[in-house]
Amino acid sequence: MSDFDAVVVGAGPAGSTAARELALGGARVCFVDKAQFPRSKTCGGALSPRVLRRLPTGVDRLLRARIQRAVVTFRSGRPVEVTSDLPMGYMVHRKEFDLWLRNLAEEAGASIREGVAVRRIERIGSHFLIHAGRERIRAAAVIGADGANSVVRAQMFPHVSHAKFIGRVVEVPWNTESRRDTVVVDVGRYPGGYAWAFPKGDRLNVGVMMEFARAGESSGALEAFIRGLPGIAAGASASARIAPIAAPCGEPVACADGGVILVGDAARLADPFLGEGIYYAIRSGSLAAGALLAGSDGVDAAVRYEAAIAEAIWPELRAASRIASLFHRAPRWWHRVLSRMPGSLMEYVAVLAGEESYGGLLRDVRDRLGAVAGGWLLPRLGFSRDGAILNN
Numbered sequence: 001m002s003d004f005d006a007v008v009v010g011a012g013p014a015g016s017t018a019a020r021e022l023a024l025g026g027a028r029v030c031f032v033d034k035a036q037f038p039r040s041k042t043c044g045g046a047l048s049p050r051v052l053r054r055l056p057t058g059v060d061r062l063l064r065a066r067i068q069r070a071v072v073t074f075r076s077g078r079p080v081e082v083t084s085d086l087p088m089g090y091m092v093h094r095k096e097f098d099l100w101l102r103n104l105a106e107e108a109g110a111s112i113r114e115g116v117a118v119r120r121i122e123r124i125g126s127h128f129l130i131h132a133g134r135e136r137i138r139a140a141a142v143i144g145a146d147g148a149n150s151v152v153r154a155q156m157f158p159h160v161s162h163a164k165f166i167g168r169v170v171e172v173p174w175n176t177e178s179r180r181d182t183v184v185v186d187v188g189r190y191p192g193g194y195a196w197a198f199p200k201g202d203r204l205n206v207g208v209m210m211e212f213a214r215a216g217e218s219s220g221a222l223e224a225f226i227r228g229l230p231g232i233a234a235g236a237s238a239s240a241r242i243a244p245i246a247a248p249c250g251e252p253v254a255c256a257d258g259g260v261i262l263v264g265d266a267a268r269l270a271d272p273f274l275g276e277g278i279y280y281a282i283r284s285g286s287l288a289a290g291a292l293l294a295g296s297d298g299v300d301a302a303v304r305y306e307a308a309i310a311e312a313i314w315p316e317l318r319a320a321s322r323i324a325s326l327f328h329r330a331p332r333w334w335h336r337v338l339s340r341m342p343g344s345l346m347e348y349v350a351v352l353a354g355e356e357s358y359g360g361l362l363r364d365v366r367d368r369l370g371a372v373a374g375g376w377l378l379p380r381l382g383f384s385r386d387g388a389i390l391n392n
Contacts, residue, residue, distance in 0.1 A: 004030045004111070006292055007130050007139040009118050009152050011037065013278050014264030015145030016101035017285030020056075023109035025293040030139070031110055032132050033146075034117040037102050041094035042169050042243035044198050044205055044275075046183075048089055050354030051279045054286065056104055064200040065091040069182040070345065074335040075189050076228030082345045089183070089352060091200045118146070121155050121260075126297065128259065141259045141298040143288050145281075148246035150266035157254050157262065163244035165193060165275060168218040169207035170240035172232055174199065186225055187331040191217075192324070193275065195225040204232065209245055209275045218242065247272035248321065252314045256306045259298025261288045269313060273324040273358075280313060287312065319358035323365065 006022055008015045011033035019031040046067075052059060066087040072080045106112050116133040121142060130137040144152025148163045184197040193209030206229070208222045223237045246265035255267040263269070264281035271280065287308045295301030327334050338345060347364060350356035 001136045001138055002030065002111075004028045004137060004139045006030075006141040006143060007032065007128070007137050008110075008143040008145055009033075009130070010145035010147060010150075010264075010266070011035075011102045011105070011112065011114075012041070012098055012145060012147065012264065012281065013101055014266075014281035014285040015143065016098070016105045017282045018143050018145060018263060018289045019110040020101070020105035020108045021286055021289035022292060023105065025289065027293065029110045030113065030137060031105060031145075032113040032116055032118055032130070032137075033102075034115065036115045038095045038099040041098060042167065042241040043094050043277075044167075044169065044196060044207055045092050045094050045097070045200065046089050046198055046276065046278075047092060048276060048279055048352035048354075049087060050352060051282060052090070053354065054279075054282050058100070059097075062092050062096050062100060063090045064093060064203075065180060065198075067091065067181055067183050067198075071182060071184045072335065072338060072345070073184065073186045073228075074332060076186055076225065078335065078339065080335070080339045080342050082342045084346065084349060086353070088349050091198050091205070093200060093203075118151050121152065123258075126259070141261065141292055141301060143285075143292075144260065144262040144266040145264055145285065146266055148244035148265040150262065152260065153262055153266050156257065156260045159254075161253060161268070163212055163246045163265075163268075164272065165209050165245035165247055166212050166215045166218060166242055167207055167209050167245050167275065168222050168237075168240045168242045169205065170222070170236055171200070171203050171205050172236045174202060174204035174231055184229070186228070187335060189224065190221055192328055195221065197225075197229055204229075206232070206236070207240075212244065215242070245275045246270045246277065247275065248317055251318075252310065255309060256302035258302055261291070261302060261305050263288050267309070269309075269317070272317060272321040273327070274320075280317075283313065284309065316358045319362040323358065323362055326365065 005027040006029045008019045008031035011031050019029050022029040067089045069083045118132045120131040122129040128139050128142050144150050180199050186195040190210050191214045192211035195208045198205040210218050246268050247270040248268045253268045255262040263284040269280040269284050270277040291305035292301045
């Protein structure tokens with residue numbers, strides 16, 4: 001039996017961040033992943049500018065594209081183009097990015113178990129016994145960083161809701177030199193979501209995000225989107241992979257209890273508007289490590305972590321959920337607004353850059369709607385007549 005202060009289940013961005021910061025803080029930490037690294041990951045691989053501020057130095061060599069142009073279409077037509085002097089985002093291959101973070105955690109002193117699946121977690125007094133492969137690992141705390149289909153969540157938080165969205169993603173060879181700094185986003189035929197095309201050097205990452213309940217329509221939606229993209233061979237969608245996108249359904253879910261902490265997708269901490277999970281994975285992994293290092297025991301750490309998430313992340317996800325709801329009620333109308341005022345997209349870019357909050361963006365949207373349509377529209381969109389944001 002091995003003994004550690006903490007065991008991190010999952011070595012993606014959330015788990016590797018938590019393991020690295022715990023090790024740097026002097027904790028004895030082990031992180032376990034069922035995969036052997038490097039491993040593939042079904043993901044768009046987009047990093048928002050605010051992510052880079054929270055990453056260790058050295059990430060620049062992994063960036064495959066700097067995005068400074070966005071083309072937004074409605075059902076593959078009516079393109080609206082917006083350019084920016086500063087990058088709107090960055091593209092990485094998750095196989096390279098996750099391996100880099102995993103290696104940094106190991107270099108910091110974390111012990112790694114690869115290719116080992118966690119079978120069972122037992123709470124024994126104030127400690128936990130983690131059955132990982134043929135090994136038993138004893139720890140004072142457990143961090144569940146094992147994604148949307150988290151084993152830790154299923155065993156320790158069985159009542160947490162399922163993922164709200166699914167993504168269907170494929171990467172294909174691509175040789176269109178003129179669009180290496182451009183993302184294409186299509187709306188209008190993807191209930192609750194959108195389609196994207198992200199350049200990564202000689203590859204193009206193409207995918208759709210849709211409501212989980214409409215997963216059966218995702219294959220046809222992806223195929224239709226790909227037909228509207230130049231330079232992609234027919235049948236490319238056949239090799240697409242599908243994965244849940246763990247955005248919350250509106251309200252916070254339980255993410256910590258008596259020495260067990262959930263981070264990233266396992267805690268349902270993904271952007272319900274864009275589907276972005278990497279920023280919240282790294283942010284929550286860091287908050288989990290800080291709570292464990294500051295806490296007197298696992299119970300105290302869990303309380304600290306929940307308070308930190310409630311302050312730093314949930315207000316943003318609530319506001320993002322409201323913005324997503326407003327947009328997906330009438331994507332054609334919003335696309336028309338964007339075509340008339342393309343500069344308004346830069347307000348959203350400011351959110352991705354960390355210069356604006358989703359809460360601030362939601363207030364701006366509310367004020368514009370009130371000014372354009374008058375007070376009659378606000379209640380229909382979930383605002384009171386004086387502009388206050390309602391909870392329903």
